[in-house]
Amino acid sequence: MNKKLVSLLIVMFLILFTLTGCTLISDIKDKDIKVVQNENNLEIKIDDTDSENVSSLRSSKDINLRDLDGKKTNYTFTYKNEEFSAKYTKDNWHIKDSYKITNQNDLKIICQALIDVHPIHGKDMKSYRTVDDLVYEWQQHNLAYSFLPDDNSWKSHAKDVDLDPADQGRSLEEMYEARTGSKLDITRLKNSDKVQKVKNRGKVQKVKNIIKEFIN
Numbered sequence: 001m002n003k004k005l006v007s008l009l010i011v012m013f014l015i016l017f018t019l020t021g022c023t024l025i026s027d028i029k030d031k032d033i034k035v036v037q038n039e040n041n042l043e044i045k046i047d048d049t050d051s052e053n054v055s056s057l058r059s060s061k062d063i064n065l066r067d068l069d070g071k072k073t074n075y076t077f078t079y080k081n082e083e084f085s086a087k088y089t090k091d092n093w094h095i096k097d098s099y100k101i102t103n104q105n106d107l108k109i110i111c112q113a114l115i116d117v118h119p120i121h122g123k124d125m126k127s128y129r130t131v132d133d134l135v136y137e138w139q140q141h142n143l144a145y146s147f148l149p150d151d152n153s154w155k156s157h158a159k160d161v162d163l164d165p166a167d168q169g170r171s172l173e174e175m176y177e178a179r180t181g182s183k184l185d186i187t188r189l190k191n192s193d194k195v196q197k198v199k200n201r202g203k204v205q206k207v208k209n210i211i212k213e214f215i216n
Contacts, residue, residue, distance in 0.1 A: 055105040056080055060113035075117070077110065088118045091165055098138060098161040099145040107135045114163070123168045134163050140172045154179050 056079070057063065063077040065086070075086040085096040093114050101107060111134040120129045144158035154176060167175060176184040 055103050057106045057109045060109055060116065063110055063113055065113045065117065072118070077113070079106070079110070086114065088114075091121050093118065093120065093163040095138075095161050095163070097159060099142050099159045101138075102142055104135065104139070107138055108132075111135055111138070111163070120163055121165045123165050125165060129163070129165070129168055133168055137161065137163060137167050137170070140167075140170065140175055143172050144176065 063079055065075055065077040068074045068076055073088055075088060076083050077086055078084075079101055082100070084098075084101075085094075087094045087096075101110065108131050111131045115129070115131070115134070120134070121127070122129050138161050141158050141161040144154065148155045148158060157179065166178075170178070173184045176182075
């Protein structure tokens with residue numbers, strides 16, 4: 001057994017205790033880091049695969065966007081073997097459960113497929129919205145759904161997205177204020193369970209980077 005690697009493994013777990021707390025150690029060990037005992041040495045393998053960051057689509061054809069009743073209003077599309085409702089009303093695409101789709105490349109392909117069927121006007125009602133600013137709006141909704149406490153009044157609305165002229169270019173803070181009439185209270189969010197989990201994932205990534213430096 002390689003004593004240097006054994007020592008490294010011990011240091012690794014000490015770092016995990018310091019940065020993330022005991023509750024995260026089993027998650028990292030079991031899911032993200034594999035320790036393999038070979039005949040002559042100890043091998044540490046790090047799995048960097050993140051399903052949220054792996055694109056599933058190559059073209060708009062992959063989502064099979066289809067008109068359910070021929071009225072050019074009620075559509076559905078397929079993403080990762082799940083059906084999503086996409087309802088079109090004048091200058092508005094309403095995507096139900098949009099928070100489930102997070103990959104940026106896939107969002108671009110989906111938004112392109114939608115506006116190929118029904119383009120959406122910009123705020124000036126003369127220009128048309130681009131794929132990039134539709135993706136930005138979608139991502140702001142995803143952020144809201146991830147960060148807002150469950151008892152927040154806008155939480156249930158953030159799970160769906162309405163791609164329309166009104167929200168073009170709006171940040172999460174601006175959307176929140178427009179819908180609730182109040183400022184987004186970052187201080188309150190800092191204490192929410194959702195935000196703490198995101199912070200913990202950030203700490204976990206730091207540990208991965210430290211381990212990579214040792215191994216390399």
